[in-house]
Amino acid sequence: MSLAPLTTTPQDDLRAEAREFLEMFHRERKRTGDLEARWAAVRAEIDRTGTYWHTRDELIFGARAAWRHSVRCVGRVRWSTLVVRDARRVRTRRQVYRDLMRHLQFATNGGRIRSTITIFAPDRERGPMTRIWNEQLIRYAGWRRSDGTVLGDPRNLGFTDLAVRLGWQPPAQRGPWDLLPWVIETATEEPRPMPVPRQAVLEVPITHPDYGWFGELNLRWHAVPVISHMRLHIGGVDYSAAPFNGFYLGDEIASRNLADRDRYDQVREVARRMGLNLGSDRNLWRDRAVIELNRAVLHSFDATGVSITDHHSEAGHFMRFASMEETAGRCPHADWAWINAHPVPPQTPTFHRRWSDDQLQPNFWLDETARLRASGEPAGRSLRSRHGR
Numbered sequence: 001m002s003l004a005p006l007t008t009t010p011q012d013d014l015r016a017e018a019r020e021f022l023e024m025f026h027r028e029r030k031r032t033g034d035l036e037a038r039w040a041a042v043r044a045e046i047d048r049t050g051t052y053w054h055t056r057d058e059l060i061f062g063a064r065a066a067w068r069h070s071v072r073c074v075g076r077v078r079w080s081t082l083v084v085r086d087a088r089r090v091r092t093r094r095q096v097y098r099d100l101m102r103h104l105q106f107a108t109n110g111g112r113i114r115s116t117i118t119i120f121a122p123d124r125e126r127g128p129m130t131r132i133w134n135e136q137l138i139r140y141a142g143w144r145r146s147d148g149t150v151l152g153d154p155r156n157l158g159f160t161d162l163a164v165r166l167g168w169q170p171p172a173q174r175g176p177w178d179l180l181p182w183v184i185e186t187a188t189e190e191p192r193p194m195p196v197p198r199q200a201v202l203e204v205p206i207t208h209p210d211y212g213w214f215g216e217l218n219l220r221w222h223a224v225p226v227i228s229h230m231r232l233h234i235g236g237v238d239y240s241a242a243p244f245n246g247f248y249l250g251d252e253i254a255s256r257n258l259a260d261r262d263r264y265d266q267v268r269e270v271a272r273r274m275g276l277n278l279g280s281d282r283n284l285w286r287d288r289a290v291i292e293l294n295r296a297v298l299h300s301f302d303a304t305g306v307s308i309t310d311h312h313s314e315a316g317h318f319m320r321f322a323s324m325e326e327t328a329g330r331c332p333h334a335d336w337a338w339i340n341a342h343p344v345p346p347q348t349p350t351f352h353r354r355w356s357d358d359q360l361q362p363n364f365w366l367d368e369t370a371r372l373r374a375s376g377e378p379a380g381r382s383l384r385s386r387h388g389r
Contacts, residue, residue: 011046011047011050013236014046014236014237015043015046016236017236017361018039018042018043018046018052018235018236018237019039020361021058021062021234021235021236021361021362022035022038022039022235023035025057025058025061025062026038028061028065029057050124050125051122051124051125051237052237053122054122054235054237056086058234059086059088059234060084062232062234062235062362063082063119063232063234063242063244063362064080064082064084065079065234065362066232066233066234066363067079067244067364068080068325069333069359069360069361069362069363070363070364071333071334071335071338071355071358071359072334072335072338072339073246073338073339074314074315074317074318074338074339074350075246075249075309075314075318076318077317077320077321077324078246079321081115082116082244083106083114083115083116083117084116085099085102085103085106085116085118087099087118087119087120087121088119088121088122089121090120090121090130091121091129091186091187091188092186092188092189093184093185093186093189093192093194096120096130096132096186096241097182097194099118099120100118100132100137100182100184101200103116103137103226103243104137104138104200104201104224105200107224107226107245108202108223108224110202110305111202111223111304111305111306111307112305112307113223113224113247113306113307115244115245115246115247116244116245117242117243117244117245118242118243118244119232119241119242120239120241120242121239121241122237122238122239123237123238123239123240127187127383128187128238128240128241128383129186129187129240129241129383130184130185130186130240130241131184131185131186131240131241131370131373132182132183132184132185132228132229132241132243133159133162133182133183133184133185133191133229133373133374133378134159134183134228134229134374135159135227135228135229135374135375136225136227136228137182137196137226137228137243138179138196138201138222138224138225138226139153139156139159139179140152140153140176140177140179141153141156141160141163141170141174141178141179141180142154142155142156142157142160143157143160143174143178151174151175152174152175152176152178153176153257153263153264154262154263155262156180157376158375158377159180159374159376160180160376162183162376162378163180163181163183163193166183166191166193167192167193168181168193176218176264177203179195179196179198179201180196181193181195181196182194182196183373185383186383187383202222202223202224202306203220203221203222204220204221204222204223204300204301204306205219205300205304206220206221206258206296206297207296207299207300207303208292208295208296209295211273211274211292211296213273214270214273217266217269219258219266219296221248221253221257221258221297223247223248223301223306223307224245225245225246225247225248226243226244227243227244227245228241228243229366229370229371229373229374230242230244230365230366230370231364231365231367231370232244232362232364233361233362233363233364234361235361240370242364244364247307247308248301248307248308248309249308249309249314250294250297250298250301250308250309250310250311251294251310251311251341251342251343253297254290254293254294254296254297254298255290255293255294255342255343258293258297259290266293267286267289267290267293268289270289270292270293271285271286271288271289274288274289274292276288276289287343291343294343298310311342312347312348315339315348315349315350315351316348318334319349322334331356331358332355332356333355333356333358333359333360334350334356334357335357336350336354336355336357339355
């Protein structure tokens, strides 16, 4: 997953990217028809309309290849199993909402998480047809208290304020785990917050296999991480709304979401309850508390039958992915800092190899304006003004 500006592809560049993608598609997918005949049809469609429409097989392959090329993801050994949901005909905010609910239900699968992407209408020359402002489909609200502290997730303070300004009615009794609404915008409808029912979200209460008091912390986390603000780019065509998910790596929840000082900041409390001496960092009380948080998260997901992986398993899977790529004649690409962002990284094989972090196409891109919207700082014109309405 990479950072790049959103630009309209000039027709010459579009043709070049479309040709390159079709060659990749026909090279990797055997018996997919006549490349030159398909290229002639695509070139004529670009000349006539300024863009082209991917076939369903091209869309599926392109989305899966985008995951394969995502240098910040350590879980790419599963790239070929990604379930691709085609929602390109969806146009209204209500229809988008329904498809997001279906995505969540399908991907959750009672805890046996399915890697899934739902692809909405492709962007046109005048801009996106659909936007989902949220960073992820499931995030918890952050509430500012009068004493300067935060109830809930501090990461989402800005988006929480934005949702309220757009008309979201927050719960009367605010808590640390209030689900944020989806803010959905289309080319014909202004952005509006749409509530996410609690019953639609599978959540895991966090307990510990050895420490009975851990449940008293009242921690929880949601089961499915659906990234919803990145742009899918396939063969010169952009899909600004293409939410996708795999399943969680334990340390994403334990070492970051629950442990970071600017998130739920639970390390000191866990260490205190463990009876550790907090007076000196030299006794590694922080490290010991973070490890127990990781044990708790893995234990809790396993106990409730919800898919999750650990950093040792996933590093091994990534090395297998790299071997498979090399066998296929492709160079495995990775952002070293991202695929090793877990406890004791030298204990995993991914730490001891350098990787090329070249960005290949197709891929997922995070635009600065999308990042700002997800943080509660909208940037740029609305889709309606961009489309002249």
